[in-house]
Amino acid sequence: MAYTVEKTVKNDLCINCGICKTVCKFDAIKMIRNEYGEVNPVIDIEKCKNCGQCLKYCPQEKEKLISIAKDLSKMEFPHRHGLEDSKYYLAWDKNTSQRLKCCSGGAVTKLASYLMSQGKIDGMIHTQRLWGKRGDLHYGTRFSTSIEEINENVSSTYQAVDFSEVLSKLEKGKTYFMTGTPCVIRGIKNLLNSNKDFSEIKIITCALICSHNVNSTFADFLTEANKLSDNDLWQVDMRAKDETMPDANNFKNYVYTKEETLMNKNRFQSGWTQFWRFYYFAMHSCLYCPDFWGADADISVKDAWGKWASEDAKGQSILVIRNNEVLNDFFNCGLEYEELDYETMKDHQKPTPVYKQTNAIYKFTQKPYSNKNRKSRFLRYYINSRCSKFLYKHFGFKVTYLIMKTINAVTWLLEKI
Numbered sequence: 047m048a049y050t051v052e053k054t055v056k057n058d059l060c061i062n063c064g065i066c067k068t069v070c071k072f073d074a075i076k077m078i079r080n081e082y083g084e085v086n087p088v089i090d091i092e093k094c095k096n097c098g099q100c101l102k103y104c105p106q107e108k109e110k111l112i113s114i115a116k117d118l119s120k121m122e123f124p125h126r127h128g129l130e131d132s133k134y135y136l137a138w139d140k141n142t143s144q145r146l147k148c149c150s151g152g153a154v155t156k157l158a159s160y161l162m163s164q165g166k167i168d169g170m171i172h173t174q175r176l177w178g179k180r181g182d183l184h185y186g187t188r189f190s191t192s193i194e195e196i197n198e199n200v201s202s203t204y205q206a207v208d209f210s211e212v213l214s215k216l217e218k219g220k221t222y223f224m225t226g227t228p229c230v231i232r233g234i235k236n237l238l239n240s241n242k243d244f245s246e247i248k249i250i251t252c253a254l255i256c257s258h259n260v261n262s263t264f265a266d267f268l269t270e271a272n273k274l275s276d277n278d279l280w281q282v283d284m285r286a287k288d289e290t291m292p293d294a295n296n297f298k299n300y301v302y303t304k305e306e307t308l309m310n311k312n313r314f315q316s317g318w319t320q321f322w323r324f325y326y327f328a329m330h331s332c333l334y335c336p337d338f339w340g341a342d343a344d345i346s347v348k349d350a351w352g353k354w355a356s357e358d359a360k361g362q363s364i365l366v367i368r369n370n371e372v373l374n375d376f377f378n379c380g381l382e383y384e385e386l387d388y389e390t391m392k393d394h395q396k397p398t399p400v401y402k403q404t405n406a407i408y409k410f411t412q413k414p415y416s417n418k419n420r421k422s423r424f425l426r427y428y429i430n431s432r433c434s435k436f437l438y439k440h441f442g443f444k445v446t447y448l449i450m451k452t453i454n455a456v457t458w459l460l461e462k463i
């Protein structure tokens with residue numbers, strides 16, 4: 047097993063993307079949910095030939111992450127890496143009802159539907175909400191081949207998802223548009239650049255600029271915190287918006303069955319903000335992640351936080367475009383936009399890229415409780431993410447809710463020492 051992705055799983059760095067399963071020629075990998083509901087590769091040793099392909103293409107292999115972190119540590123401003131040689135735009139969909147369904151300004155959806163309407167892509171690889179109960183997966187991946195499907199499956203998927211099934215459907219000679227967190231896009235770029243099976247496939251890659259991601263129990267915990275019944279199948283949209291919001295920062299958590307709304311609550315009142323900010327149920331891999339801006343993608347997209355969120359309550363997207371073909375399509379796709387300059391972009395949402403990109407190396411070279419890792423919040427996130435998962439699994443909601451409040455206070459204090 048020396049050369050398999052078991053190493054990534056053992057190192058707790060797996061992001062569940064399924065790329066390893068896609069590249070295994072011997073059908074030796076199954077994606078199986080672990081005790082916390084995360085979907086990891088499990089290797090059939092009877093079938094495995096120890097060829098090393100899965101590890102070669104795994105974007106979360108520890109050595110690859112260390113190498114990125116080392117490169118960042120040599121830069122003058124590591125938190126700005128990913129913004130070089132790019133064009134930056136603030137953009138939003140003019141169609142208000144569609145924009146309100148989307149996460150930020152609806153830029154990703156508008157661009158993808160334009161590409162589809164022009165016959166420039168044969169499909170979109172992205173995500174969808176799933177009907178389920180507590181304990182189920184609440185999101186999955188999907189392959190859309192019409193504008194209607196693209197417009198319907200919008201907003202942010204706050205759960206790590208497995209792309210292996212969708213990737214197995216791609217055909218040579220075709221072009222696709224794919225969204226994903228930066229880690230997944232890094233893996234896809236590597237496939238496109240160096241895997242023979244992908245050499246005749248074109249994928250326009252769109253990274254969703256990412257603080258971190260969570261596992262499926264995050265949504266379970268949220269619904270329990272809000273005392274929702276779990277009798278029917280429900281779906282969750284953690285980035286719901288409507289006309290009543292005072293600003294884009296006040297997005298809502300919308301939970302619904304086929305018949306009724308179970309919850310449509312401001313995220314500051316539902317507990318979502320606290321659980322998210324303090325990394326409850328965070329994927330362990332995300333604690334170590336050295337990529338905020340999605341530097342490898344053709345285009346990266348994020349929320350227009352800051353003054354824009356208060357000026358336009360419907361939400362706007364910020365785009366970092368690194369590819370001239372995509373830039374042309376962006377100009378033609380019908381989005382409203384304003385160009386932004388480097389001065390505006392270079393320190394945007396600064397604490398998160400500093401946590402991820404500037405402090406990346408210390409997470410690998412120093413103990414979690416070292417001075418650097420305490421001050422950078424790594425220790426707090428490390429403890430919170432581990433404890434929330436463990437407590438919820440073994441002791442249920444009430445105990446977890448109460449104990450986590452104390453743990454979070456203690457981990458916050460540790461940062462101040």
Ligand SMILES: Cc1cc2nc3c(=O)[nH]c(=O)nc-3n(C[C@H](O)[C@H](O)[C@H](O)COP(=O)(O)OP(=O)(O)OC[C@H]3O[C@@H](n4cnc5c(N)ncnc54)[C@H](O)[C@@H]3O)c2cc1C
Binds near residue numbers: 260350363
């Ligand atoms: C886990 C996560 C963390 C994020 N953290 C930040 C952050 O800290 N700061 C910030 O500014 N922005 C963050 N974003 C990005 C932001 O939430 C929006 O995704 C982005 O602004 C695009 O908005 P939009 O309205 O243009 O996209 P939309 O028009 O709503 O389209 C989004 C498209 O992406 C697809 N999609 C959504 N989630 C995923 C996923 N996980 N994997 C693959 N495809 C997906 C949807 O199916 C849809 O097609 C994060 C996104 C995710 C998924």
Ligand code: SF4
Binds near residue numbers: 061100104
């Ligand atoms: S990160 Fe992706 S490629 Fe790596 S082990 Fe996990 S599922 Fe496989």
Ligand code: SF4
Binds near residue numbers: 050075096
């Ligand atoms: S056969 Fe190769 S790609 Fe498949 S699991 Fe074994 S080492 Fe990985």
Ligand code: SF4
Binds near residue numbers: 061229331336337
């Ligand atoms: S934080 Fe990093 S590892 Fe986690 S989902 Fe985002 S890009 Fe992937």
